[in-house]
Amino acid sequence: MKVAMTDLSAEYALLEPELLPAVRTALASGQYVQGPTVQAFEREVAQYLGVRHAIGVASGTDALMLALKAAGVTTGDEVITTPFSFIATASAIAMTGATPVFVDIDPLTFNLDPANVEAAITARTRAVLPVHLYGQAADLEPLLAACARHGLRLIEDCAQAMGADYKGRKVGSWGHAGCLSFYPSKTLGAFGDGGMVVTDDDALATRVRMLANHGSATRYRHEMLGCNSRLDALQAAVLRVKLLHLDEFNRRRRDHARRYREVLAGMQLQLPVETGFGTHVYHQFTIASDERERIRAALAQQGIASAVHYPIPLHRQPLWQDAYAGVHLPRAEEAAQRVLSLPMSPLLKPEQIEAVGRAVAAVLGARECAHARSM
Numbered sequence: 001m002k003v004a005m006t007d008l009s010a011e012y013a014l015l016e017p018e019l020l021p022a023v024r025t026a027l028a029s030g031q032y033v034q035g036p037t038v039q040a041f042e043r044e045v046a047q048y049l050g051v052r053h054a055i056g057v058a059s060g061t062d063a064l065m066l067a068l069k070a071a072g073v074t075t076g077d078e079v080i081t082t083p084f085s086f087i088a089t090a091s092a093i094a095m096t097g098a099t100p101v102f103v104d105i106d107p108l109t110f111n112l113d114p115a116n117v118e119a120a121i122t123a124r125t126r127a128v129l130p131v132h133l134y135g136q137a138a139d140l141e142p143l144l145a146a147c148a149r150h151g152l153r154l155i156e157d158c159a160q161a162m163g164a165d166y167k168g169r170k171v172g173s174w175g176h177a178g179c180l181s182f183y184p185s186k187t188l189g190a191f192g193d194g195g196m197v198v199t200d201d202d203a204l205a206t207r208v209r210m211l212a213n214h215g216s217a218t219r220y221r222h223e224m225l226g227c228n229s230r231l232d233a234l235q236a237a238v239l240r241v242k243l244l245h246l247d248e249f250n251r252r253r254r255d256h257a258r259r260y261r262e263v264l265a266g267m268q269l270q271l272p273v274e275t276g277f278g279t280h281v282y283h284q285f286t287i288a289s290d291e292r293e294r295i296r297a298a299l300a301q302q303g304i305a306s307a308v309h310y311p312i313p314l315h316r317q318p319l320w321q322d323a324y325a326g327v328h329l330p331r332a333e334e335a336a337q338r339v340l341s342l343p344m345s346p347l348l349k350p351e352q353i354e355a356v357g358r359a360v361a362a363v364l365g366a367r368e369c370a371h372a373r374s375m
């Protein structure tokens with residue numbers, strides 16, 4: 001039984017009757033960049049998250065970079081973040097001219113450990129940028145408290161966690177700004193690239209909108225150095241339809257996670273740990289094991305996909321090899337050796353989860369037998 005990491009064609013097939021009319025309307029409108037469809041989607045996301053402003057941009061990476069710039073982060077500043085994320089979290093910081101300062105993670109959730117943040121604050125620190133990794137909120141309250149004590153901005157990287165909440169409020173609504181990615185495989189995915197900055201801060205929202213539109217609020221009048229980073233009407237049309245299904249799809253992800261726990265119960269591996277202070281939406285179902293490579297090989301042999309998020313912590317990426325040569329973050333370094341994401345998508349089938357379970361058991365079960373024999 002072949003099992004892919006996600007099945008975007010199946011999702012499309014399911015939603016096609018709703019998507020095609022929406023796309024046709026957007027195409028017929030003649031307005032393909034910004035315009036009423038994008039504005040409607042921005043209003044709907046703002047309402048869904050409970051924030052005042054939502055600004056559509058070209059990608060999650062741009063959302064991070066523009067939010068940081070709009071928050072005043074610039075050359076010479078430092079931004080504290082996690083070393084265990086996709087590169088965009090830290091490259092967005094570097095693109096503003098600021099320096100990413102990596103602090104180690106919580107070994108159970110793989111999210112930034114708030115206990116490590118205060119010691120990393122210097123006179124140059126401007127912001128803290130936690131990532132809600134794999135679809136679970138980072139522990140925001142202690143981070144917000146540290147930011148309040150030191151006059152820092154908190155920017156949330158929600159690229160993997162659209163729809164997740166923390167203590168009853170959606171992620172993205174806690175910090176000065178939240179940054180979303182609509183990359184196709186995300187919990188709210190477009191049919192191409194897209195992203196969004198959400199915020200309650202009127203001035204920050206205005207700056208993001210201007211920065212993303214050539215530094216301009218009025219046509220051909222440019223007040224700051226900006227770029228072109230806008231959401232297409234076609235993507236907004238698709239995303240409006242998919243937003244209506246987001247909660248149901250995230251519920252399905254949680255159901256699949258429950259089933260994974262059943263089929264993997266009792267095996268020598270670390271299952272995803274739910275913190276209990278929010279709803280994990282399982283963008284990824286990521287286990288950890290010292291036998292990762294053997295598990296990967298066994299899955300591949302059965303035609304089952306798996307992925308490592310992420311094999312190289314950010315402070316060990318070749319582009320920063322020299323800059324962080326003296327920095328040791330043992331938990332992130334160990335996680336990079338042990339984590340393994342299993343197939344996960346709303347339309348995953350129970351028999352596919354069972355096939356994954358059997359393939360993992362074939363590796364870990366065999367090891368237990370060998371161990372028993374040697375006793």
Ligand SMILES: Cc1ncc(COP(=O)(O)O)c(C=O)c1O
Pocket residue numbers: 059060061062085086088089131157159160180181182183193194195
């Ligand atoms: C944690 C994280 N941050 C940022 C991004 C960047 O988003 P995008 O691909 O839309 O630029 C991604 C994913 O791609 C991500 O997983």
